Amino acid sequence: MHPTSQTFKANASAALHDAALQRALKNLKSGFPGKRAAAIAKLPEFDALRDAGRDLKNHVLEHLDFYLERFEAQVTAQGGQVHWARDAAEANRIVLDICRAVEARTVTKGKSMVSEEIGLNDFLAANGIEPIETDLGEYIIQLRHEHPSHIIAPAIHLNRDQVADAFHAHHGQYGFTERNENPRALMSEARQVLRQRFLNADVGITGANFCVAETGTTVIVTNEGNGDLTQILPRVHIVLASIEKIAPTLEDVSTFLRLLSRSATGQEITVYTTFSSGPRRPEDVDGPEQFHVVLLDNGRSGMLGGEFQDMLRCIRCSACLNHCPVYGAIGGHAYGWVYPGPMGSVLTPQLIGVDIAGALPNASTFCGRCEDVCPMRIPLPAMMRHWREREFERHLSPAGFRFGLRAWAFFAQRPKLYQSITRIAARVLRWLGGRNGRIKSLPLAHGWTAWRDLPTPQGQTFQQQWAARQEKRS
Amino acid sequence: MMKENPSAGSPASKPRVGLFVTCLVDLFRPTVGFAAVKLLEDAGCVVEVPTAQSCCGQPAYNSGDRAAARALARQLIAAFEPFDYVVAPSGSCGGMIKHHYPHLFDDDPAWQARAERLSAKTFELVSFLTDVLGVEQVEARYTGVVTYHDSCSGLRELRIKHQPRRLLASVEGLSLREMEEAEVCCGFGGTFCVKYPELSNRMVGEKAARIVASGADTLLAGDMGCLLNMAGKLQREGATVRVRHVAEVLAGMTDAPAIGEPG
Numbered sequence: 001m002h003p004t005s006q007t008f009k010a011n012a013s014a015a016l017h018d019a020a021l022q023r024a025l026k027n028l029k030s031g032f033p034g035k036r037a038a039a040i041a042k043l044p045e046f047d048a049l050r051d052a053g054r055d056l057k058n059h060v061l062e063h064l065d066f067y068l069e070r071f072e073a074q075v076t077a078q079g080g081q082v083h084w085a086r087d088a089a090e091a092n093r094i095v096l097d098i099c100r101a102v103e104a105r106t107v108t109k110g111k112s113m114v115s116e117e118i119g120l121n122d123f124l125a126a127n128g129i130e131p132i133e134t135d136l137g138e139y140i141i142q143l144r145h146e147h148p149s150h151i152i153a154p155a156i157h158l159n160r161d162q163v164a165d166a167f168h169a170h171h172g173q174y175g176f177t178e179r180n181e182n183p184r185a186l187m188s189e190a191r192q193v194l195r196q197r198f199l200n201a202d203v204g205i206t207g208a209n210f211c212v213a214e215t216g217t218t219v220i221v222t223n224e225g226n227g228d229l230t231q232i233l234p235r236v237h238i239v240l241a242s243i244e245k246i247a248p249t250l251e252d253v254s255t256f257l258r259l260l261s262r263s264a265t266g267q268e269i270t271v272y273t274t275f276s277s278g279p280r281r282p283e284d285v286d287g288p289e290q291f292h293v294v295l296l297d298n299g300r301s302g303m304l305g306g307e308f309q310d311m312l313r314c315i316r317c318s319a320c321l322n323h324c325p326v327y328g329a330i331g332g333h334a335y336g337w338v339y340p341g342p343m344g345s346v347l348t349p350q351l352i353g354v355d356i357a358g359a360l361p362n363a364s365t366f367c368g369r370c371e372d373v374c375p376m377r378i379p380l381p382a383m384m385r386h387w388r389e390r391e392f393e394r395h396l397s398p399a400g401f402r403f404g405l406r407a408w409a410f411f412a413q414r415p416k417l418y419q420s421i422t423r424i425a426a427r428v429l430r431w432l433g434g435r436n437g438r439i440k441s442l443p444l445a446h447g448w449t450a451w452r453d454l455p456t457p458q459g460q461t462f463q464q465q466w467a468a469r470q471e472k473r474s
Numbered sequence: 475m476m477k478e479n480p481s482a483g484s485p486a487s488k489p490r491v492g493l494f495v496t497c498l499v500d501l502f503r504p505t506v507g508f509a510a511v512k513l514l515e516d517a518g519c520v521v522e523v524p525t526a527q528s529c530c531g532q533p534a535y536n537s538g539d540r541a542a543a544r545a546l547a548r549q550l551i552a553a554f555e556p557f558d559y560v561v562a563p564s565g566s567c568g569g570m571i572k573h574h575y576p577h578l579f580d581d582d583p584a585w586q587a588r589a590e591r592l593s594a595k596t597f598e599l600v601s602f603l604t605d606v607l608g609v610e611q612v613e614a615r616y617t618g619v620v621t622y623h624d625s626c627s628g629l630r631e632l633r634i635k636h637q638p639r640r641l642l643a644s645v646e647g648l649s650l651r652e653m654e655e656a657e658v659c660c661g662f663g664g665t666f667c668v669k670y671p672e673l674s675n676r677m678v679g680e681k682a683a684r685i686v687a688s689g690a691d692t693l694l695a696g697d698m699g700c701l702l703n704m705a706g707k708l709q710r711e712g713a714t715v716r717v718r719h720v721a722e723v724l725a726g727m728t729d730a731p732a733i734g735e736p737g
Contacts, residue, residue, distance in 0.1 A: 009672075012670070013672050016673070016676055325658055326673060329673055329676045362669060363666075363673065364663070364666065365659050365674075366536060366626070366663060367630070368631065369626075369657075369659070372630050388536070388537060388538030389540055390538070391538055392540075397538065405533070405542070406539075406542075408534075409542035409546070411528075412528045412531070413546060415525065415526050415528040415549070435737075436736050437731060437735045447668040448668060448671070450675075451674075451678075452675070452703065452706030452709075453705075453707075453734060454706055455705050455706060455709075455734030456502075457502045457503070458503060458505060459504075461504060462500045462508070463500055465504050466507070466523050
């Protein structure tokens with residue numbers, strides 16, 4: 001996916017003026033946060049569980065090499081195969097080779113953000129293999145040639161009429177000639193179209209929420225059941241997972257699951273939680289003949305041991321997106337790459353470069369809601385600040401801004417001088433405001449006064465008045 | 475009546491508080507500084523205002539300029555070390571000193587120890603009154619229906635939520651009417667509001683709508699940055715809501731025109 005994070009500001013501006021998007025975002029804000037809060041209110045030990053989840057993942061990250069090798073050994077022992085991919089290109093190539101070996105023509109796909117990260121759909125299509133998204137939201141945006149705007153609700157930016165339009169435009173070939181608007185009817189239409197595609201697929205590709213080292217099992221959580229059909233019906237099942245998805249044991253998975261579904265959708269548990277351990281055994285009634293796991297690094301190992309390691313604890317619940325006032329204002333596409341919201345603002349600069357994605361960690365008020373709701377207690381604002389530090393060190397922030405900051409810091413380190421400048425500023429601003437008590441327009445502060453008044457100072461500064469008062473007292 | 479600090483019997487045992495005025499109070503709203511002094515003195519503290527103070531360094535820190543942030547932190551630490559407590563009429567500046575100063579010196583044990591000592595005795599004004607001094611009520615009058623905005627740093631870094639509400643409940647003539655989403659950011663965010671003015675405007679626009687919808691005639695909060703932002707938006711939109719720092723109301727110092735009001 002070609003990043004557009006460099007034009008974040010323009011993207012955000014367009015998003016703010018996109019009426020359909022703004023209608024859709026209202027639903028997001030009224031949905032997920034309330035459901036999460038209700039689910040957590042019913043689980044008094046939630047905060048203790050968060051501590052346990054954080055500690056567990058920290059342990060995994062400290063011993064990631066051990067657990068990854070253990071996972072590989074277990075997958076192999078069950079007749080599966082693990083493939084190591086350093087980057088997106090390697091991962092795509094591995095998937096293509098597996099598909100070609102079985103002469104695959106169509107591939108069904110469960111929802112996978114790693115697949116988005118490596119741009120798998122475009123790559124497969126360019127190589128003559130048709131990828132079919134089967135998660136309803138993913139399916140809708142695939143029809144519209146879009147990317148997910150949210151990591152668990154990929155089509156959250158769309159309204160019902162846009163979905164109806166997309167189905168109407170594409171489903172004529174399957175005999176659906178009337179435009180449906182009823183959500184149930186739309187769902188049924190998608191189900192009927194996808195059913196045949198599930199049956200025809202040669203390869204099924206899913207992501208993984210967790211990779212269990214103890215058992216060589218991959219785990220996905222879904223609410224639609226499409227993941228199961230994707231991985232059970234075709235001859236070959238390929239799992240795409242990034243290396244930090246490790247959970248040491250099945251018991252540990254249950255800790256993560258309790259955190260994940262509540263933080264994501266407010267469910268105690270998702271409708272389906274699917275455990276996949278190797279290919280079909282002789283006594284199994286169904287299942288794939290081949291079971292492959294592609295483990296993707298793509299820059300993650302470079303985060304180990306550094307100031308961004310904590311980000312690798314992320315379990316992709318989306319709570320930080322759902323509670324972020326910036327995400328809530330502009331949606332996910334404005335961020336310009338695969339991962340939006342606070343988690344994306346930390347991860348994206350690592351994966352595609354801070355020179356391209358530097359705007360993202362800057363577009364935060366550091367209100368701290370993301371960290372407050374993160375089930376893995378990831379210090380998201382602190383890590384966004386680290387990116388700003390990297391940017392500042394590399395002189396990537398705008399020259400005017402740097403100059404202003406330098407000048408201000410120079411004076412602030414000289415309190416007497418700073419206080420005299422403050423005195424002057426107070427008088428000037430007061431004079432500019434006249435009797436109104438506020439300034440309607442100030443050329444140097446256009447970003448402020450374009451939309452709000454600037455209240456004027458009361459007159460003398462506090463320090464001035466305090467000094468006068470002390471003199472009087474003595 | 476204000477509850478006096480039990481240990482505040484004689485001048486010698488009175489806690490000595492260094493007031494960190496903060497840039498925005500110094501420049502825009504000295505009344506807040508004097509309100510802080512009055513509240514602290516009424517609660518039995520001796521208040522001093524070191525002249526060697528400027529800014530806590532947060533703008534530099536949040537802009538990635540760690541060196542400048544450290545220089546300003548060292549300056550503030552040195553200026554306030556002699557006091558029993560450091561109090562700021564701001565959750566944002568208070569949070570900077572309390573939470574972030576120690577991290578600024580992760581590779582400098584000597585300064586980190588000093589930063590930690592300062593952190594331990596630094597408080598935001600209202601929570602200092604309630605949580606440290608045990609103040610349960612204030613002697614003040616304010617006729618009006620107020621709504622309270624929870625500023626982000628105060629709420630999430632310092633867990634200030636019930637403290638201002640508890641003290642406001644003791645103000646004669648005042649009633650509190652909560653707005654929806656009082657805990658959602660107003661969009662100020664320091665340099666954010668000038669780096670991303672359109673986003674900031676959207677956020678403060680939504681906040682202003684919530685404030686007006688509450689039906690309150692007065693908006694209170696504990697941070698000047700948020701207050702200037704919300705006042706400026708409310709006034710640009712022609713709303714008649716008055717905007718004040720919570721300390722002004724608690725100290726009964728509401729004679730001066732409200733923020734952004736003519737006078």
